[in-house]
Amino acid sequence: MLTLSLFIIPLIAGLVLLNIKNKGLASSISLVVSIIQIAVFVYAFSVFKDKSALLSFDKPWLSDFAIRFHLGLDGLSLIMVGLTVVLVSIILLAIKNLNYENIPKLLGLILLTEAALVGVFSAKDIFLFYFFFELALVPVYLIANLWGGENSSKITFKMFIYTVFGSLFMLISFVLLYMRGQSGDIESIKVTVSLLPNLIKQILFWGLLLAFSIKMPIFPFHTWLPDAYSKSPTPATMLLSGLLSKMGVYGLIRILLPFAPSGIQLYGEIIIILAVAGLVYGSIIAIKQNEIKRLIAYSSFAHMGLMAGAVLTLSVTGLQGAIFQMVAHGFNAVGLFYIAKIIFDKTGSRSLTTLGGMTQSAPLLTVMFMVVLLGSVALPLTNGFVGEFLMLKAVFDFNHVIGILAGLSVVFGAVYMLRFFQKTMYGPSNDITIKITDIGTKEMMVLVPIVIVVLLTGVFPNLILDISASFVNSLGVLNK
Amino acid sequence: MFESSIDRVPDVFMQIPLVNFVLLATMLFTIGIIGVLIRKNAIIIFMSIELMLNAVNLLLIAFSSYRSDPNGQIFVFFIMAVAAAEVAVGLAIIVMIFRNIKTIDISLLNRLKG
Amino acid sequence: MYPIIVFSVSGLLMLYLGLSVSKKSLLPINLAFLLIGLLSGFIDWNAPGLYFNNMVEVSNTLILVQSVVILAAILVAGLSSKLFEDAIDHPAEYYALMQFAVVGALIMVSFQNLIMLFVGLEILSVALYVLAGSDKRNLRGNEASIKYFLMGAFATGILLFGIAMFYGATGSFDINSGSSVANNLPEGKIFFWIGLIFIFIGLLFKISAAPFHFWTADVYQGSPTIFTAFMATIVKTAVIFALYRLAVYSFSFEYDNWSKFLVIIIGLSMIIGNLTAVYQSNFKRILAYSSISQAGFMLLSLIGLGEQSFGNLGFYTLSYAFATISGFGVFLIVSNDQLVDGRPNENINVFNGLFKRNPDLAVILLISMLSLSGIPLTSGFWSKFFVLNDAATKGYLWILILGIVMSAVSLYYYFKPIRATFGSTESESITVSAIAKATLYVCAAMTVLLGVAPNLFRGLF
Amino acid sequence: MTPIALIPLFPLIGFLINGIGFGKISKSLVPIIGTGASLLSFACVLTAYLQFDGTPVVVTLFDWITVGDLNIKFAFQLDQLSLIMLFVITGVGTLIHLYSAGYMSHDEGYGKFFAYLNLFLFSMILLVLGANYLIMFIGWEGVGLCSYLLIGFWNKNTDYANAARKAFIMNRVGDLGFLVGIFLIIQTFGTLEYLEVFEKAKGFQIGDGIILAITFALFVGAMGKSAQIPLFTWLPDAMAGPTPVSALIHAATMVTSGIYMIVRSNVLYSLSPATLEFVAWIGLATALLGATIGLFQNDIKKVLAYSTVSQLGYMFLGLGVMAYSSGLFHVITHAFFKALLFLGAGSVIHAMSGDQDIRNMGGLWPKIKITAITFLVGTIAISGIPPFSGFFSKDEILAHVFEHNKLMWSLALLGSFMTAFYMFRLFFVTFKGNFRGTHEQEHHLHESPSSMTLPLIVLAALSIIGGAIGFPEIFHFPHKLNEFLSPIYAGSKSVNPEFGVIHIDHSTEWILMGVSVLVAVIAIVFAYALYGNGKNVPGSDESMSGIKKVVYDKYYIDELYNNVFVNPISSLSKFFGNVIDNKFIDGIVNGVGTLVNQASAQVKKIQVGGTSSYLLFMTIGIILLLGYSLVPSLFESLKSIIK
Structure with a gap:
């Protein structure tokens, strides 16, 4: 029931917000929803170990087809739902203070996305998973279109059609599975999946892989990403990079790993190579990007590549690292995009060539930026390090050469992020940046929680690793 | 042909085998189709379609009498009645078009394209 | 059974009422008749059997399907409100024709005898020939009408030839007699086969499956939008169920043979329908090609032909009706609001900036398009899922994959109007009449509701 | 909490107070907090030392990362090695904090500066106090960050900001090696805790391949952090930071963390003679390279920077011949005299109103006497003149090198000749002769405030007597340092029979000492002959030619790196971004769309x-x-x- 309420509260609130006009009312509703959601989540977190029955909700949905509306939380889901709930609250907080038209509708759409994401991360039935997987994109698409300005329509459409195209292959796989098993239950499919004929196994593997690798994305299916991230309005970008891309990794772990182990045995190495190639490739491209959001986009893409590689090593370390990194990257990406938005709002520019010297007039922003940046360049004692350390170790254990190549991204990451930092904050100030004001309480309310999370989970990563361990240990498909 | 049911077959089929009726009807039907295909005048196309329908009628009657089953002949009446209705509507449409563009050459009707 | 009688009578009544009653009150009367017809159907609930000398069948599931047809008619009528009052001199005639067409459709859904199939089809078709050309002074309407008529009549001829052959092979018009040919002679089997193919072709033409779809785009485009909507939903529903009855009762024992060519036709329909639609810029043509591909999907159920196929088809047609009618409905309102050369603008760009002009319409359009493209949690997803699942159980893997790939292609054109709605063209807002609004809301709401809880309807079968 | 955990805590608190309160805390309070935190930390080290009973103390605060079988604790380990390092760090650190109170007092980022310094101390303490490699890595990267922040302290200047970035990135390259080493250690030993790793390492044979890989990877980390070839070019650039930073980070503490790391892992290195040989040669090469470049530099801090590079090379040379203690000994003495020299240079720069070019100085001796005298002490110490501290540590290294390889020794001797030469060149040009600067500068010349001179004096004293902790054996005094550290090498002793065995007899050692002193004296005389009268001023940049110019321009190594790494990656980035990504991959994706569109157009044609x-x-x-x-x-x- 708890899981259901986590899903239903934002759903209802989102629908309500779509139909009201008053900005103040809308803000307070979204605030209340955030608080309730976090409270419910904290409660769910507290009962997770002892009374996990409370977390499950299971009702027949299509009885003729043995499809059930089954939500539940295990270690992985709990982390992802927690990430969603907290991150969406932060995004809501951030949005309220930005200059967007029609804030209530925007907040409503974000809450709808939250509902879909909670659905994805807690679905226990493949079809349920698929629905939410697809559905999460729709509100984001609308946000990108409605608040995105002139040329975003084409780009967001490309993203939409590309990712939906990918997930349709997931649907093929699911229909095939379903026909063989006559049930959509993830747990029971896990058991029967090894009995499938080889052809089906192959289709299953490739279909699922395609879907998730487009969503994450993995090289070379990533070309929708730079445009989509850079041209979409910030709320959409935050959702995309912080949460929606995680659906791909989550899918890899939740669906692909248990459903197509033989495929991973056969082709895992190629995928890891692709993922790491994407990691290095994305990092290198990011080095010379001058547009802030594009730079973060490529960095985001690079990070996702490492997550995919780590998951496919089928090692405890890799999985734990990837799960941890999902959380870490979620916060870091949202933080970075928010900072990019602040910079843009203050200076009217997103180009590194026209910025510089902002630290002189905005020291507070510099500090916040610095911390988030350190998280994303994986400095120890920030959240980025733990995930990256574990993932690199997993990839390194898998293959030393690939591991060292992947490690190069740590260097490149420092190169482009510091360039980003230097070109905005350091150097002489110019006409644009000299007269900006520092960030105030409104922005701090968004950035301080992010910074706290960055440091807290960096110093005490076991807060998350302990929970995910229960899931990873029960996965049972890992190499020893 | 159809030796097994030869005792029930009406006299006419003793002289003309069923297959001849079928072939005739099929030929008529084919002529109708060809007419539809090669003519441009809406009325003539329409007449060709009527020819197709009458071929069907012929076929039905042949089968009906061969089978000694009245249903086929009843169907023919239905066809004739419905065809009459169709003619009424069809001619009305043709007249409407003629009023508008003063021709009933269907090859000139090509304003609808994507 | 009762709806057939009700509409036959009410159609005639309507013609008379048109002379005496004011234009304004015609629509409520029409809706009332349709509602009465809808309800009358349920008199036969739980009284299954064959009626009228084994001419029509009545059963609970058939009543449901007939209700889908009538519901579609009601929704279309709901959209027609303002339009008919303004533009058309004698709306009663059209209401009457629509009711007659419904009669034809109802007969086709439940026929037990091929004579009834023919009669039903003709009642439906002749009414539609007239409706397609109802805008007499519009050359495009004329063209659509004559094309529809000539090709329809041609297809009728084909169908009749098939029926005649079928009769020759089996000696009966009863749909159950098909199996008797099995005991017949080999020559009879040839007749039977020719009959089967011609009957199939005749009906595939009506449902506009490729390669018999050529008329569709032109007729959809040329006809007045309201009748296009009518045509798209009611004809498809009626014909697919007619095909279903034939496939189950008359031809099922030859399944192995005809399924082979049917699956090719399905593949062709999906490819041609979706591919052609991509390049179109006229909204009605897009929906026409979309309807071709939808026909392909519906036919998948015939390939499946299992216990669940009937229910799946029922769900598919209902969902299709809601989505199509709401799509056409929004288009109708928007295009009539913006005239080009004195005619409604039918290009995609008519939707430009719709979201700013009337967000409700934009959302309804969005839901409709999402449903047609089969995005989850709209009823369209389930309908596609059901039929694909049906086909896949018979082992047709490639058609499953093709269907899904084509769904991806279809996104491209279904999203054309959606993308246009987000354009920033500034224009004054659009007002919508209450009845039309209600109709659209119902359609959209039902699309979502059935998407969330498909069992509401699917479970009835 | 145990006092051990308090050692890093005080700087952390200092950092937080000065950092969060930046701009709100009054300017007089800032240095008190900063220096106080450092001093308290020093006091804790002292307490810990007094309580220390000779066995390593491990304090576990909490489990940091637990994954599968791997459990990495957030734990501190106090033993002889960390104590020595802590003394240097907190001791010298405190002096430099004190110095900064005066030096930075006019800077608007005063509080920020102290916050950074405290953060640096915190990271550095973590580095040396950690009980496993990953905690060391935290410190390792943390000091890198602080170095970045402090080099870029005056970040309005784009060059300074670039220097900061360069330092961080070069360090990152090394850190990658370190990280690989850590991965290999986990793979090999299943743990990162020092005590466990070293215990298990005893089971390996000398020359084991995996140990070679581990030690090599770790050394790559050390190359970055301790500015060895090929990753040394950041250190001279790092002089962009304020001078106390150069003294603390880029001379006394951070750059020696590579040495600390190798000493810490001495068991592993003793197991891998091949790596040691490599380390020795890299160290020697770096020592010579740094020294040659130092010969011609005209920026007072650059000379010191290259001197640091060179001295670090000596330390590695020492480590490479398994003279771990000697390397560490040199770390300590170097910390004293190099910090002294940097702070002295800072004082000179302070007096010169920010000018760093020695060609504009001259004749400063009478004007800033304390600075000059202390600077001279430092110069003598680094040149290796007994009984100053530098003599003892350097001589110990040279003795070990001599035993190991005569060629190495002679090269090292050449290096020490150059060291003495360029240091005295620096001293003479700066302090002797007549003043060559502008009138305003001359007018402004003054001795620094006492908060600056006091550290100078203390450090000068330490530079003089610091050698006392490690007299050579032949003096028949106890070598305190060796004795104190000997438990650290228990592992090395057991795995490598070569370790700690000295074959040189006393007469040879006397001769060696004599030779090195002689070489230094000759160099000083040579320098005096050239620059002692203050007339022979180094020419302007344009006047240089030939080899001199190549050396002056640092052998064009920066340019080489630019052409080999930086530019190709930039071009690659553009190529990937614009061509591969936009044209090729996205082209294919869009091509599919176009294809569908085209197909659609074709299909449409037949349907019209x-x-x-x-x-x-x-x-x-x-x-x-x-x-x-x-x-x-x-x-x-x-x-x-x-x-």
């Missing part, structure tokens, strides 16, 4: 026509369908008829 063509297509369809389905069955029927 008149009624007749529609009917024709339909009829063809019918015929095809009939043919497809009827021909087989027709055939069958015919067959049965024929029968």
Whole structure:
């Protein structure tokens, strides 16, 4: 029931917000929803170990087809739902203070996305998973279109059609599975999946892989990403990079790993190579990007590549690292995009060539930026390090050469992020940046929680690793 | 042909085998189709379609009498009645078009394209 | 059974009422008749059997399907409100024709005898020939009408030839007699086969499956939008169920043979329908090609032909009706609001900036398009899922994959109007009449509701 | 909390107070907090030392990362090695904090500066106090960050900001090696805790491949952090930071963390003679390279920077010949005299109103006497003149090198000749002769405030007597340092029989000492002859030519790196971004769309026509369908008829 309420509260609130006009009312509703959601989540977190029955909700949905509306939380889901709930609250907080038209509708759409994401991360039935997987994109698409300005329509459409195209292959796989098993239950499919004929196994593997690798994305299916991230309005970008891309990794772990182990045995190495190639490739491209959001986009893409590689090593370390990194990257990406938005709002520019010297007039922003940046360049004692350390170790254990190549991204990451930092904050100030004001309480309310999370989970990563361990240990498909 | 049911077959089929009726009807039907295909005048196309329908009628009657089953002949009446209705509507449409563009050459009707 | 009688009578009544009653009150009367017809159907609930000398069948599931047809008619009528009052001199005639067409459709859904199939089809078709050309002074309407008529009549001829052959092979018009040919002679089997193919072709033409779809785009485009909507939903529903009855009762024992060519036709329909639609810029043509591909999907159920196929088809047609009618409905309102050369603008760009002009319409359009493209949690997803699942159980893997790939292609054109709605063209807002609004809301709401809880309807079968 | 955990805590608190309160805390309070935190930390080290009973103390605060079988604790380990390092760090650190109170007092980022310094101390303490490699890595990267922040302290200047970035990135390259080493250690030993790793390492044979890999990877980390070839070019650039930073980070503490790391892992290195040989040669090469470049530099801090590079090379040379203690000894003495020299240089720069070019100085001796005298002490110490501290540590290294390899020794001696030469060149040009600067500068010349001179004096004293902790054996005094550290090498002793064995007899050692002192003296005399009268001022940049210019321009190594790494990666980035990504991959993706569109256009064409063509297509369809389905069955029927 708890899981259901986590899903239903934002759903209802989102629908309500779509139909009201008053900005103040809308803000307070979204605030209340955030608080309730976090409270419910904290409660769910507290009962997770002892009374996990409370977390499950299971009702027949299509009885003729043995499809059930089954939500539940295990270690992985709990982390992802927690990430969603907290991150969406932060995004809501951030949005309220930005200059967007029609804030209530925007907040409503974000809450709808939250509902879909909670659905994805807690679905226990493949079809349920698929629905939410697809559905999460729709509100984001609308946000990108409605608040995105002139040329975003084409780009967001490309993203939409590309990712939906990918997930349709997931649907093929699911229909095939379903026909063989006559049930959509993830747990029971896990058991029967090894009995499938080889052809089906192959289709299953490739279909699922395609879907998730487009969503994450993995090289070379990533070309929708730079445009989509850079041209979409910030709320959409935050959702995309912080949460929606995680659906791909989550899918890899939740669906692909248990459903197509033989495929991973056969082709895992190629995928890891692709993922790491994407990691290095994305990092290198990011080095010379001058547009802030594009730079973060490529960095985001690079990070996702490492997550995919780590998951496919089928090692405890890799999985734990990837799960941890999902959380870490979620916060870091949202933080970075928010900072990019602040910079843009203050200076009217997103180009590194026209910025510089902002630290002189905005020291507070510099500090916040610095911390988030350190998280994303994986400095120890920030959240980025733990995930990256574990993932690199997993990839390194898998293959030393690939591991060292992947490690190069740590260097490149420092190169482009510091360039980003230097070109905005350091150097002489110019006409644009000299007269900006520092960030105030409104922005701090968004950035301080992010910074706290960055440091807290960096110093005490076991807060998350302990929970995910229960899931990873029960996965049972890992190499020893 | 159809030796097994030869005792029930009406006299006419003793002289003309069923297959001849079928072939005739099929030929008529084919002529109708060809007419539809090669003519441009809406009325003539329409007449060709009527020819197709009458071929069907012929076929039905042949089968009906061969089978000694009245249903086929009843169907023919239905066809004739419905065809009459169709003619009424069809001619009305043709007249409407003629009023508008003063021709009933269907090859000139090509304003609808994507 | 009762709806057939009700509409036959009410159609005639309507013609008379048109002379005496004011234009304004015609629509409520029409809706009332349709509602009465809808309800009358349920008199036969739980009284299954064959009626009228084994001419029509009545059963609970058939009543449901007939209700889908009538519901579609009601929704279309709901959209027609303002339009008919303004533009058309004698709306009663059209209401009457629509009711007659419904009669034809109802007969086709439940026929037990091929004579009834023919009669039903003709009642439906002749009414539609007239409706397609109802805008007499519009050359495009004329063209659509004559094309529809000539090709329809041609297809009728084909169908009749098939029926005649079928009769020759089996000696009966009863749909159950098909199996008797099995005991017949080999020559009879040839007749039977020719009959089967011609009957199939005749009906595939009506449902506009490729390669018999050529008329569709032109007729959809040329006809007045309201009748296009009518045509798209009611004809498809009626014909697919007619095909279903034939496939189950008359031809099922030859399944192995005809399924082979049917699956090719399905593949062709999906490819041609979706591919052609991509390049179109006229909204009605897009929906026409979309309807071709939808026909392909519906036919998948015939390939499946299992216990669940009937229910799946029922769900598919209902969902299709809601989505199509709401799509056409929004288009109708928007295009009539913006005239080009004195005619409604039918290009995609008519939707430009719709979201700013009337967000409700934009959302309804969005839901409709999402449903047609089969995005989850709209009823369209389930309908596609059901039929694909049906086909896949018979082992047709490639058609499953093709269907899904084509769904991806279809996104491209279904999203054309959606993308246009987000354009920033500034224009004054659009007002919508209450009845039309209600109709659209119902359609959209039902699309979502059935998407969330498909069992509401699917479970009835 | 134990005092051990308090050691890093005070700087952390200091950092937080000064950092969060930046701009709100009054300017007089800032240095008190900063220096106080450092001093308290020093006091804790002292307490810990007094409580220390000779066995390593491990304090576990909490489990940091637990994954599968791997459990990495957030734990501190106090033993002889960390104590020595802590003394240097907190001791010298405190002095430099004190110095900064005066030096930075006019800077607007005063509080920020102290916050950074405290953060640096915190990271550095973590580095040396950690009980496992990952905690060391935290410190390792943390000091890198602080170095970045402090080099870029005056970040309005783009060059300074670039220097900061360069330092961080070069360090990152090294850190990657370190990280690989850590991965290999986990793979090999299943743990990162020092005590466990070293215990398990005893089971390995000398020359084991995996140990070679581990030690090599770790050394790559050390190359970055301790500015060894090929990762040394950041250190001279790092002089962009304020001078106390150069003294603390880029001379006394951070750059020596590579040495600390190798000493810490001495068991592993003793197991891998090949790596040691490599370390020695890299160290020697770096020592010579740094020294040669130092010969011609005219920026007072650059000279010191290259001198640091060179001295670090000596330390590694010492480590490479398994003279771990000697390397560490040199770390300590170097911390004293190099910090002294940097702070002295800072004082000179302070007096010169920010000018760093020695060609503009001269004749400063009488004007800033304390600075000059202390600077001279430092110069003598680094040149290796007994009884100053530098002599003892350097001589110990040279003795070990001599035993190991005579060629190495002679090269090292050459290096020490150059060291003495360029240091005295620096001293003479700066302090002797006549003043060559502008009038304003001359007018402004003054001795620094006492908060700056006090550290100078203390450090000068330490530079003089610091050698006392490690007299050579032949003096028959106890070598305190060696004795104190000997438990650290228990592992090395047990795995490598070569370790700690010295074959040189006393007479040879006397001769060696004599030779090195002689070489230094000759160098000083040489320098005096050239620059002692203050007339012979180094020429301007343009006047240089030939080899001198190549050396002056640092052998064009920066340019080489630019051409080999930086530029190709930049071009690659653009190529990937613009061509591969935009044109090729996205081209394919868009191509699919275009393809569909084109196909659509083609398909559309056949569907536009008149009624007749529609009917024709339909009829063809019918015929095809009939043919497809009827021909087989027709055939069958015919067959049965024929029968």
